[in-house]
Structure formats: C-alpha cells, structure tokens
Amino acid sequence: MFSRAYKLAVSLPPLAWVVLFLLTPYLLLLVYSFWSVTPSQQIVHTWGLQNYLELLHVPVYFQVLLRSMRIATSVTLLSLLLGFPLAYYVSFHAGKKKDLLYQLVIIPLWVSYLVRAYAWKTILGSEGVLNTLLQYLHITSHPQGYLLYSPLAVVLTLTHIYTPFAFLPIYAALEHIPRKLIEASHDLGATPAQTFWRVIVPLSIPGVVAGATFSFVLSLGDFLAPLLVGGPSGVMISNIVVSLFGAAYNWPLGAAISACMMVLVLTLLFATERLEKKWSFT
C-alpha cells in the first residue's frame, strides 16, 4: 500500500544519518586502534597490531580490566540480589500499592546520574554524613577512611544506579507469567517453594539475563563513579582510556582498549541473546 517514494522518504534519511554519525564513528574507532603515535605525539596512519600487543605485554592494563570486571560483577550480583526480590514482591504481593511501588522504583532512574553519585560522595567522605553519624553515635572514634575512595565505594554507587535497571526487565518478565500457571501448580499439589523454584524462577530467567547484562555492561564501562568516589585503588578501565585521550595523548592505544571493550560487550550481548532464546517459554 505504500509507494516507492514513500518508502524511500522514510528509510533514506535515518539510514544515511545512522551510517554517517554512528556506523562511521564506531568503525573509525577500530581504524584508530591499528594506527600509532610517534614520540613527538604525531598520529601515524600506518597499520599494525602494536597497540594490541602493548595491551598484552604491559600487565597494568590487564590488571585494571580484571578489576573493572570484578567491580562490574559485584554490581551485577548486588543489583540482582536487590532487584529480584523487590520485583517479585511488587509483582505478586504488593496488592493495591503495586502501581505506586513501581513508580517509586522508576523515579531514581530519572534522577540525574551525577546527582546520585555526588550524593554518595557526601555520604561516604571522611567529613561525610556517615562518618560523622558514626562518631556522633560513638560507634567509631575517628573517620573511617576506607569508606570513600575505594573499590567498595564504586560498587556501592554503581549498585545504587543500576538496581532499577536490573529491576525493570525482571519485573516485566514476572508480570508476563500467566497467573493461571501458578494456580495450576498449586492445584497440582506443589508447595509455594516448589512453585517458586520450578515455575516462577525459570520463567523469569530472560528478565534476569537482560537485567544482569545491562548492569554489567554499563558498570564495566563507567568512568565517572571511579573519578568521583573511586580514588587510585578504584581506577577502572575507562579511566585509563580517558587519560590516554587526554594528558597521555595516545589516541590509538586508547582506541585499542575501547575496541576491546566494544568486542567484549557485543560478544556478551550475542551470548545473552542466545541464552534468552534458549530459555524463553515460547
């Protein structure tokens, strides 16, 4: 029913824009990763694997990547631990308050990332709210320095930011479980625990996988929380990239790290999509 002209008019502009401003930049990142810089900080357009080899040979890159993955894994597990029971409660037990509670989870998602990360900085600092509260209550006698500027602070801040992200797809998955299935399970004599583990949990897996992917990928690449609350021991892989693009001025090496991150993320997305397909009910 739509003419050729109509089809061209709706598909060409977005296609051209996306190729120019999205595909080209991502490809450019890959291209840069094979270039190099001279000691006088000139970017040389000759192709080679030297950046990737440097990543393999200099242990600090790998160590920081491992630390980032550890932090991202902790954030993911904590977000699921907080998000899943909450989603389960709101979906199955909240009754009339369901809508309200759902909105209450979404609101923090809309509140500025920076505002929330800053809030944690004011709470965890040595003159911060938590330390002065602990001293006020005579639980500690001097500020606990490890609260701020540590991997722990990064994990806490990122968990705060990504818990609603983990909640949403899990909640959506739980909401889509036909309530008849649960009744059937009860009628056939299953205990609530059996119904939970054998009906509800398997059906919620696609949501859990989606939520986990989101929290893992986004916290893996975060560089603002480490800068705000991480300190030297909380440096993550993206911070290295930022410094390579700034003061250290080695764009090709920074591009190589970004390219590795991109490949890692895309592989993960591909794997989770497979997993979701395998586990999904339909």
Added chain:
Amino acid sequence: MSREALGEERAGWLAVHAALVFAFLYLPIVVLIVYSFNGGGVGGFPPRSLTLDWYRQLAKDTPLWDSVLNSLLVALAAMAISIGLGLPAALALDRVSFPGKALFRRLVLLPLILPGIITGLSLLMLVVLIGLKLSLITIILGHGTALISVATTEIFAGLQKADRAQEEASLDLGANYWQTFLRVTLPNLKLSIIGAALLIFTLSMDEIAVSFFLIGRDNTLPLEIWSRLRRGMTPEINAISTVIFLFSLTMIVLWYRLRVRSGEDVADIVAAVTKEAA
C-alpha cells in the same frame, strides 16, 4: 504450618526486603536535599543551622544558569533531531524492507547499551576527522544521534498498536501520502511521540559521558557541576541537585500519566535494547 501461613511469612520478609531496597534507593537523595539547607556544609551529622543561603547563592550564580540555558538548548535540539529521524526510522522498520534492516535496528540501539565513553570517543574521532570545532553543536550532534534509539523504540511500539486500516482508508478515499501522514498517522502516534520527547529531553539534560568528550568552551549543566565538583564540594551543589531532582520528578509524573494512557513502558525500552542490540 499451613501453606497460607508459610506464604504470609514469606511475604512479610519480602516486604522488609523491599523497604530496605527503597531506603537504599532514596536515602542518598534525602540526604542530598536535607544538606542543601545545612549552614554547616555538605557533611557533618547532625545537620545544623538551617538556612536558605545556598539557594540564594544559587539564584545569583550566573555561570551556572548559563549552563542551564545551554543544556536546555542542547536538549531541545537533540529532541528535534532524534524525533525527526526516529519517526521515519520507526515507519521504515514497520513498513519497508531494505537490505541491512536487522543491522540498522541493532546499530540504532547501540548507544544505549554500549558504555557512553565508546560512543563519545567514536564521535570525537569523527568530529576531528571532518574538522568540526568542539562546541554545543557537537554535543547536540552526539545527543541527537545517541537518542534516536529512544524515539525509534517508543514510536515503533506505538505503530504496532495503531490501526493500519485507518491509513488504508484515508489513502483509498483519495488523500495523498502527505495528507494521510499529517491527518491519520501523526495523530495516532501523538502519545508515543510526546512520551519519547519527554524521555529524550530528560536523558539529554542529564547526559554526561558522551558530552564529556564533545564539549567545547560552553558547559552543559552536568559538566558545569562536574567541573565544580573537582574544585570542591559546597551545599550549593546540593541546592542545584535538589532543583534537578524536583525537575526530574515533574517530568516523570508527566511521562507516567502518558504511559498509563498509551500503555508503553521504560521496561519495554530496556527489554528492546537488550534483545535487539545483540
């Protein structure tokens, strides 16, 4: 113990857990707001000497309000770009088959799922390549492009629910494509478009990871706050954060009302992103 009692006990624990999670989510925001009225600085328990000084200082802070204006400008322009391209993109995904369609769909969603630093750096390289000067224009370009995904997803969902027969009827009755688009397609998609616009506006106002690399001389609000944080913390930052919080709250209430009417959801977007981007 009977089955009911077991269930109730579990519901009780779940309610406690839920209350704790809500405390975790909201306590930092509450602390932030409380200390924006604290004469004694950003920390220190208990808060003392209640004051509105920080808000007075905020009101007179011209550089900060300049950055707010910059952010508004960026958000409105980004909104125009992403809706302007996301709307045809959604129509194309719904009714045109072209080579690379699946790839296009995934590509559009990438900026939402890839860490912002990757998108920001990639765009920086393009900007350098074509010789653009870093300015608010480059930030608009970045936000507009990254947020096409939001417009496309929301409007596509709206299209799936709209009644295609109305458009057919309009065409059969002699209206041309343009008339049909203006009088049938667009009004049917009104709620999805407004919903997408609100979401894009809020996301752009808050965006920092992509802007970080594309910023020129003029700061957006988040980057202005960021640069001040590096110099030290004052309750004035709490005050502006409180204002931002109230602003976000208004936006979400507006958006949620729309959602109830149009039946769409952030969860749909999150789900779409994780499913389609791979």
